Amino acid sequence: MPDQERPHIIIVGAGIAGLTAAIHIGEGADALVKSGKMAARPDITLLEADAIAGGRARTKLLSNGLAVDAGPHWFHGGESNALYQWATDNRHYSLGDISLDTAKHRVNVSSAQGMSPDQREWGLTRLFEMYSVWQSQHPGEDIALGQLARMTGSPIITKIADERANNWMAVEDADHVSAQEYWGDDAGSGGMQLADGMERLVGAMVEDAEYYQAHIHTRTGVRGIFERADKRLKIVTDKHNYDADHVIVTSSVGVLKSGGIAFDPSVQNHLAPELDGMTAAKMTKIFIPLRPEFFAERDIVPDTFLTFYDDRHSWLFHLHTDGKPTVTAFASGAMSEVMERMKPAAMQREILRVMDRIELLKDADDYLEGRIMRTNWSTDADFLCAYSAMLPGHKRRNPLVVGNLIFAGEAWVGDLKQGPTTMAGAFASGRIAAKKTLRKLVLNG
Numbered sequence: 077m078p079d080q081e082r083p084h085i086i087i088v089g090a091g092i093a094g095l096t097a098a099i100h101i102g103e104g105a106d107a108l109v110k111s112g113k114m115a116a117r118p119d120i121t122l123l124e125a126d127a128i129a130g131g132r133a134r135t136k137l138l139s140n141g142l143a144v145d146a147g148p149h150w151f152h153g154g155e156s157n158a159l160y161q162w163a164t165d166n167r168h169y170s171l172g173d174i175s176l177d178t179a180k181h182r183v184n185v186s187s188a189q190g191m192s193p194d195q196r197e198w199g200l201t202r203l204f205e206m207y208s209v210w211q212s213q214h215p216g217e218d219i220a221l222g223q224l225a226r227m228t229g230s231p232i233i234t235k236i237a238d239e240r241a242n243n244w245m246a247v248e249d250a251d252h253v254s255a256q257e258y259w260g261d262d263a264g265s266g267g268m269q270l271a272d273g274m275e276r277l278v279g280a281m282v283e284d285a286e287y288y289q290a291h292i293h294t295r296t297g298v299r300g301i302f303e304r305a306d307k308r309l310k311i312v313t314d315k316h317n318y319d320a321d322h323v324i325v326t327s328s329v330g331v332l333k334s335g336g337i338a339f340d341p342s343v344q345n346h347l348a349p350e351l352d353g354m355t356a357a358k359m360t361k362i363f364i365p366l367r368p369e370f371f372a373e374r375d376i377v378p379d380t381f382l383t384f385y386d387d388r389h390s391w392l393f394h395l396h397t398d399g400k401p402t403v404t405a406f407a408s409g410a411m412s413e414v415m416e417r418m419k420p421a422a423m424q425r426e427i428l429r430v431m432d433r434i435e436l437l438k439d440a441d442d443y444l445e446g447r448i449m450r451t452n453w454s455t456d457a458d459f460l461c462a463y464s465a466m467l468p469g470h471k472r473r474n475p476l477v478v479g480n481l482i483f484a485g486e487a488w489v490g491d492l493k494q495g496p497t498t499m500a501g502a503f504a505s506g507r508i509a510a511k512k513t514l515r516k517l518v519l520n521g
């Protein structure tokens with residue numbers, strides 16, 4: 077139990093942002109106590125709704141025993157990724173075998189009614205040219221990708237912009253995509269990958285947080301955070317109530333938008349406009365475990381990334397060939413929820429039907445080596461999205477601070493270069509939240 081004499085910090089969520097905040101607060105507090113700038117180290121408690129830590133960073137076992145990343149798979153940017161550098165160089169975490177997946181073999185396939193790869197290439201180039209012209213006339217301003225596309229006067233380019241919104245930003249249409257974020261956030265696909273999955277990273281971070289005596293309470297969903305008469309915060313969970321001096325909330329934008337956590341009106345007034353500026357982007361991964369012959373007979377080379385542009389929806393397929401013969405299909409936007417809400421057998425039939433329409437992926441049914449598994453990020457009440465997307469003109473907060481309450485996580489990263497929406501962004505924001513909390517503790521004595 078927290079010591080009544082020491083300040084108590086509660087972190088809502090034990091994903092990458094929450095664990096990062098706990099480790100940095102623990103480490104920073106030790107240094108401050110040692111230097112005499114802080115009287116006693118604070119108590120740190122992480123309240124996690126789920127049964128395990130890691131949040132969206134989660135490894136699952138397929139029925140054939142293969143470990144797959146249900147959420148993030150890549151440290152985007154390879155060795156320059158800030159989280160990867162910190163984990164390996166600074167913390168010396170043992171992450172097992174690491175390889176680089178550059179996703180460099182790109183295959184684009186269109187349905188019969190769809191446009192040709194050449195047309196798409198042409199349209200994307202025109203769209204970027206239009207953005208360059210627009211930017212030179214409106215320096216520093218933002219515009220919706222959809223509006224930009226309509227300015228070209230080409231229905232094909234408008235359709236291409238919607239395709240990009242859907243399969244790249246995982247939202248429904250290009251009017252919800254900020255051109256600044258689309259071209260400014262260069263995470264892209266590919267990066268370092270862990271043979272054992274992100275579980276290795278999460279395991280190391282949990283151990284590190286526990287080294288700093290952070291208590292992780294799983295299966296503890298936070299339902300409300302309110303200011304008490306003495307200015308401390310009261311945290312209402314589905315098990316117990318807690319008191320804290322400082323709270324860092326790392327729940328996803330999907331959870332916050334759904335009203336899953338109640339706040340005082342004074343906090344809600346600050347939070348609502350920020351949430352109105354962001355979309356909860358939806359993405360589902362579907363894993364199709366296959367016998368190795370499937371890849372061998374088709375001459376599928378490592379790092380292949382296939383996009384199938386269907387008439388209304390585009391599918392991404394990541395073809396693992398590095399000893400993990402699995403096809404990972406990505407369903408985005410509205411299709412994500414459709415796939416998550418289907419009965420398992422119907423979902424399995426549907427994804428095999430889509431694959432049968434693509435020459436390279438045909439007849440996968442004959443090579444299946446276990447059950448097809450899907451994630452449920454879009455419909456699970458603890459997530460309700462895969463990541464955040466910024467609406468045109470909105471600036472992300474870095475992070476959002478309201479009194480002794482801080483909102484952190486992948487969505488709350490001001491600098492696009494720090495990778496909002498990714499694990500690197502969650503890490504950056506957890507670190508800033510820790511710094512701000514420590515500063516307040518020192519100032520308050």
Ligand SMILES: Cc1cc2nc3c(=O)[nH]c(=O)nc-3n(C[C@H](O)[C@H](O)[C@H](O)COP(=O)(O)OP(=O)(O)OC[C@H]3O[C@@H](n4cnc5c(N)ncnc54)[C@H](O)[C@@H]3O)c2cc1C
Nearest residue numbers: 089091092093125131132148149150298485486497498499
């Ligand atoms: C399919 C998919 C693919 C992705 N691919 C990549 C990739 O390749 N590379 C990359 O860098 N990023 C990728 N991402 C994004 C990455 O997963 C996220 O940016 C990052 O993991 C977010 O971390 P976080 O700590 O901000 O949030 P989360 O991981 O969501 O952590 C928040 C935690 O809070 C908990 N929580 C929520 N509400 C409550 C509550 N009321 N009470 C208590 N606990 C609560 C949740 O259970 C969760 O554990 C992907 C995401 C998805 C879904």
